[in-house]
Amino acid sequence: MIRVFAKALSEVMNWSSMALSKSQTFSWWSTKPRMELSLNHQLGLVCVILLFPALCSCNEYFTNSRASYYNTPDGLGNPRGACGFEEYGRTINNGSVAAVSGLWRNGAGCGTCYWVRCKIPQYCGKGVQVVATDSGAGDGTDFIMSKRGFSGLARNVAASKELFKRGVVDIAFTRVPCNYPSNIKLRVHKSSKNPGYLAVLLLNVNGVRDITAVEMWQRGQKRWEPLRRVYGAVFDYANPPSGAILLRFQVGYGYWLPSNNPIPANWKPGATYDTKVQIYEKGN
Structure with missing residues (x-):
């Protein structure tokens, strides 16, 4: 495709040169050449100029x-x-x-x-x-x-x-970008036990950046505590606090995205909960 546009650009430039050579006329009061391009040639040049950088940008990231x-x-x-x-x-x-x-x-x-x-x-x-x-x-x-x-x-x-x-x-x-129609979901892993051990997976994550960390809000200490990445997309926490559990997720190595819907106190292994948040961003 790039070669096609390069060829088109070359042809348009040739048209320009031909138009210049055919229209160069000089008079005694001016030494500047007059250049006339047909409307088709002008439109062709504009299209190539606009489309060629976009095409290069597309291929650059593969x-x-x-x-x-x-x-x-x-x-x-x-x-x-x-x-x-x-x-x-x-x-x-x-x-x-x-x-x-x-x-x-x-x-x-x-x-x-x-x-x-x-x-x-x-x-x-x-x-x-x-x-x-x-x-x-x-x-x-x-x-x-x-x-x-x-x-x-x-x-x-x-x-x-x-x-x-x-x-x-x-x-x-x-x-x-992944573009799931729903919010990010939290699934409680089947190995979890309430109380005593919580393992979760994040599903339906949109955007083009990884979820690099997950943290849990500890009400007693009033601070965020990190969950451990056990393997793959599974994060866990031993002895989680009683009551509803609020998590937040690090997007890339940048901002933190808190869930807008805590995991309920009576959570169960295998259950899926809606975080009521999603990542909205475009790709390259």
Whole structure:
């Protein structure tokens, strides 16, 4: 695409040169040449000037890598993934999910969204959005995708079969904002016990930045106390305070986002609670 616009820019510049050479006339009272461009040429030049920087910006943020896929009975995600999402990790994003390697970031990358496109013109379409739900590494691959996610790379069903035959394909990827229609949800992990031990996962986190830390408000000490990242997206706290529990989340390594809806005092393992907050930000 960049080459196409570069060619267009070159043609417009040639038009300009031709117009200049044909219209250079001099008179005894002026030594300045008169340059006349047709309306079409002027509009073409304006379009190239406006669109070319935007096109460069789009391509600038894609990273080259490779992608493969893994098998499940239904082609969806792995409910036993390293992020701890369980069934949520199997079905989120309609099952277009992936295990990632360096992008996992010790669990901080769990739930992040990426746009992935492959590089075989006759087989590859515009690409597919996948959600990171697991940790996994292959031979030089950043993504090991569910079959549904991997098939989304192809331009049609026949092309999808060709990609599956190859098994591993060259790709380019970029991080994109997750855009879930609901608020951030807190799920109490099934290992929790009330009272005595609380473990939670954050689900449906929008935006393009990781949740890097979670803290709990201690009413008695009137201060925030950090939760421990156990693994993946699971945070825990031993001997949490009785009563409703208020959490806040660090977005990237910047601001803290407090929940607007405390976990109720009678919380139960496996229950999901609405935080009544969400992150609203755009990507690159």
